[in-house]
Amino acid sequence: MSTKPLHVVIAGGGTAGWMTANLLAKRWLNQPVTITLVESPDIGIIGVGEGSTPTLKRFFSDMGIAEQDWMSECNATYKVSIRFEGWSPGANIPAYSHPFISQLDTFSERSFYVNCFHRRMGQDVTTRPDEFLFNGWLAKHQRSPVTPPNFPFRIEYGYHFDSGLVGEFLKRHAQGLGVIHKALNITDVECHPNGDIAALHSKEGERVEGDFFIDCTGFQSLLLQKTLGVNFKSFKDNLFNDSAVVCPTPAQSELPVETRATALSAGWAWQIPLTNRTGNGYVYSSDFISDEQAASELCRHLGVDEDSAALRKLTMKVGQVERHWANNCLAVGLSQGFIEPLEATA
Structure with a gap:
């Protein structure tokens, strides 16, 4: 008698989605489990130059991925x-x-x-x-x-790394492990009468059903918060920084092996050395400085011309959900919570 395979659906890509897909695919290799990742081709990732703790080293070790296989591809x-x-x-x-x-x-x-x-x-x-x-x-x-x-x-x-490139590398690796990738824009979430999620509906007209869903849709938390109504607990009263402005600069001639965090007037600036560029950003509180003032202060700190700088503004939703797992849905990454990365330890 055949048994219907368990179908796990991951909503969202990026580092959160593709790390999740890789871990599950390796753990359930040769098991009756199908893993599908649904990723919008139109929504970009937060991705800036990022730094990690040694946990990422253990992730790659557990996956059997050697440093020489991924670091050069991700400017790490x-x-x-x-x-x-x-x-x-x-x-x-x-x-x-x-x-x-x-x-x-x-x-x-x-x-x-x-x-x-x-x-x-x-x-x-x-x-x-x-x-x-x-x-x-x-x-x-x-x-x-x-x-x-x-x-x-x-x-x-x-490591320091380009999070966008890491996501792309992990995407290829997960597909090699049998993960199904669907480039779709999710427009609606269908639920069973008992409240469990039944399927995702896309703008392209496709219905993706599953038994278990993992929400990696970033700050919007499309499944856990918007569909299942799990409350978000803000840390705004205690952690004031809620915004960031980023600006890449050329790579350093000698690459340091540490992240630099410099205190500024209303927050702090990170410096993350990659092989092809230097990732810089200013994390600040919008209650104490405007976006324009923050951009100007970052440019002065970096010694770059503000008019020609490639500045990008980010808004952070600081806090966490009251429950990370509700019904048949688990939230991973930004969809379940975020605090400012004071040690650049994504």
């Missing part, structure tokens, strides 16, 4: 630390860094914790993480975190 560079500039003017500290902790730090991190304890007791001791953690040394000397096979310790690191 290594990231071992985040450097904060201008955040503590009252303490006379021009900058400090937050390196990722690695296995090698077993021999030095206790000294860091002890010094932090004594600093809280009022003693004048060194508490800069980059003075104790190995990745701090790598960032200072612009060294790669890649080690030879016989190196006895695991070094943790993330």
Whole structure:
């Protein structure tokens, strides 16, 4: 007796949709599961130059995708630390860094914790993480975190990458695993009498039915919030930054292995080094500065001409949904929540 395969439908592409598709396709390889991703050909992704934590390294490792297979295609560079500039003017500290902790730090991190304890007791001791953690040394000397096979310790690191190119790479990889891709514009969501989602309807006249749906439609949260009515809990009262302006600049001659976050008048600016360009952006609160003022301040910070700069404005919906899973729908990525990426750790 044949059993009808489980049909999982992912609404939306981008890094969220295609990472989800890849993970499910690998996990359910050779199982009676069909995975379809429905992606609008007309809606662009938020995509700017982005940085990750070591979690992305583990994702690619779990997928069996080697760095040499994806990094060059996505203009990616290594990231071992985040450097904060201008955040503590009252303490006379021009900058400090937050390196990722690695296995090698077993021999030095206790000294860091002890010094932090004594600093809280009022003693004048060194508490800069980059003075104790190995990745701090790598960032200072612009060294790669890649080690030879016989190196006895695991070094943790993330990446800087072009999120649009990563999405395209993961799309091709997922299709190689059997994921079905449909370029459709979703216009309506059909539900069963019990409230479960039954199918997606498109402008092109196609109906895509499924047993389980994953909402990767970004801030609009078409399935979880708009269709199933799950409430969104805003963090606006506590996290003021709700906007960003981005501006690419040419690639740096020497690529750093860290993200830079610089404090500005109403927020902070990121600098993310890619192989083909430098990703820059200013995250700010629209309650304290206008979009035009923010764009001007970013251009002054970068030393570029505002009239010729390729500026782009983004609006952020800061908060999270009350439930990430409702009925037969799970939200992943921006559709379930977002907070400002203070350490550029997408």
